[in-house]
Amino acid sequence: MEKIAVVLFNLGGPDSLSAIEPFLYNLFCDPDIFNLPFGQKLFAKIISSRRAPKVAEEYKLIGGKSPIGMWTEIQRQMLEKYLHLYNNRIDVFVAMRYWNPLTKETVNKVEDGNYDKIILLPLYPHYSITTTGSSFNEWNRHYNGDKKLLRYIKNYHTNEKYVEALNQRIDETLLRFPLDVRNKVQLVFSAHGTPVSLVKKGDPYSNHIKQTVSSVMKARNNSHSHHLCFQSKVGPMKWLEPATDTMIENLSSQGKKNLLIIPISFVSDHVETLFELDIEYRHVAEKCGIENYIVMKGLNDSTLFVEALTELVRKEL
Numbered sequence: 001m002e003k004i005a006v007v008l009f010n011l012g013g014p015d016s017l018s019a020i021e022p023f024l025y026n027l028f029c030d031p032d033i034f035n036l037p038f039g040q041k042l043f044a045k046i047i048s049s050r051r052a053p054k055v056a057e058e059y060k061l062i063g064g065k066s067p068i069g070m071w072t073e074i075q076r077q078m079l080e081k082y083l084h085l086y087n088n089r090i091d092v093f094v095a096m097r098y099w100n101p102l103t104k105e106t107v108n109k110v111e112d113g114n115y116d117k118i119i120l121l122p123l124y125p126h127y128s129i130t131t132t133g134s135s136f137n138e139w140n141r142h143y144n145g146d147k148k149l150l151r152y153i154k155n156y157h158t159n160e161k162y163v164e165a166l167n168q169r170i171d172e173t174l175l176r177f178p179l180d181v182r183n184k185v186q187l188v189f190s191a192h193g194t195p196v197s198l199v200k201k202g203d204p205y206s207n208h209i210k211q212t213v214s215s216v217m218k219a220r221n222n223s224h225s226h227h228l229c230f231q232s233k234v235g236p237m238k239w240l241e242p243a244t245d246t247m248i249e250n251l252s253s254q255g256k257k258n259l260l261i262i263p264i265s266f267v268s269d270h271v272e273t274l275f276e277l278d279i280e281y282r283h284v285a286e287k288c289g290i291e292n293y294i295v296m297k298g299l300n301d302s303t304l305f306v307e308a309l310t311e312l313v314r315k316e317l
Contacts, residue, residue, distance in 0.1 A: 002116040004090040006083065006313055007106060008076055009122040009135035012096030013066025013270050017056050019099060024048035024055065026098040032134035055271075062274040069099070071268035071300050072123065078306040083313060090313075091115075097135050107142040119151045119316050121309065123267050125162055126212065127155040128194060128205035151316045157208040158215045161308035165299055166216050166262070173260055173296040181292065185258045186225050186251055189213050190277060191265040193230030193239040206240055209265060227251070228264075231281075232272055244277070245284045248293075257291040267305060269298035 014023040028034055028044035036043055059065060072094050080092040091113065095106035110118060120139060124131040132154060143150075156162055170187065177185055191209045199206050213228050229247035230240040242250070244261075251259060261281070263273045278295045285293035299305040 001087050001089050002317075003114065004087065004317065005110045005113060005115040005118045006079070006090060006092045007110065007118065007120050007139070008072065008079070008092065008094050008309075009103075009120065009124070009132070009139075010068060010072045010094065010096055010268075011131070011270075012099030012102075013068040014059065014099060015065050015069055017059060017064055019065075020056050020059060021048050021052040023099045024051055026102075030097070030134055032137055033130050058271055058275045061279055062271060066270045067274070068268055068270040069096070071270075071298065072096075074301050075123070075268070075306060075309070078301065078303070079309050079313075082306060082310040086314065087317075095135070095139065097138060103135070103138045104142045107139060111143070111145050115149065117151060117317070118145075118149050119153065119313055121153045121312060124265075125155060125157045125159070125267065126205050126208035126265060127157075128203055129198065130194060130203075130205075153312050153316065155204075155208055156308065156312055157212045159308050159312070161304055161311055163212070163215045163219050165302045165304035165308060166212075166264075167220055168304055169296050169299065169302065170216070170220070170260065170262060173262075173294055176294050177258060177260070177292055181258045183224070184256075185260050185292075186227060186256050187217075187262060188244075188247060188251070188259050189216075189226065189228045189262045189264040190231050190244045190247075191228065191240075192232050192272065193243070195235075196238045196240060199240070212264060224260075225256075231276055245281055248281060248284050248290065249288050252285070252288040252290050257289065259285065259290055259293050261293070261295040263296065263298060267299045269300060273298055 014020045025044050025048040028047050076092050076094050083090040093106050094101055095103040122132040122135055174182055217226055229242045229244040231244040233239045261277050282293055
């Protein structure tokens, strides 16, 4: 039996308050997100030290660290267990882009393992140069082994099991609404935004997000009204619109008072779901008179989601 390595890519997140500044420094050093002709490390140092105190306040409200490392490790263990049913010589690793375990460290482990095949599997269902592209680039910067062993899974945004996993979470969350308003609930898909300039350069991310939303709604026979919006804007550039906070205000002004918020571009909970959606935008919702504002939990330990990942790996084998 072939000896296989599967590498799960994710963003990573600070595992303590003291990790916030170095995490941000690594993020602002990423040439696939902030490509400066010179002085990038200096820029990263200044921005990360300025932003860290504000970001620390957000993390304090969600337990003092990001749960993304924990959820990714749980997904790794579940996937390895599923894959061992087909081949017990498959090892699953995690490579985080901006925090531990960093990609370089994982590359070293994989290179030492004498694998027959290496499958690179991002925990980003939708392809963007800023996520999957950046992770693949970072891998290739450090990997010195035989490139012919590498298999790249670029996206899986309409994978049937992945869509099913999202719908399972939506159905679970609908049960948290009072019975008499359940059929009036607005499904609000909130995706991480990107600058519009990326779309103009041909980044497929925003189209992938739209295709996921459309697949989810088709699978549930358009059970409810739905809306797509974008969050997490940074800097003065024009980003994808409408913004999630604007969408909440608009729906309220149309008399739509029951919102189910669906984090659509993330496969596990972290600061952008637990703080931004569940705390920051909850204030917006309360201020404009939303009666029921419920945020869906991430896919986290969803068995359907891990089945989707298992399917993707088996296809590559």
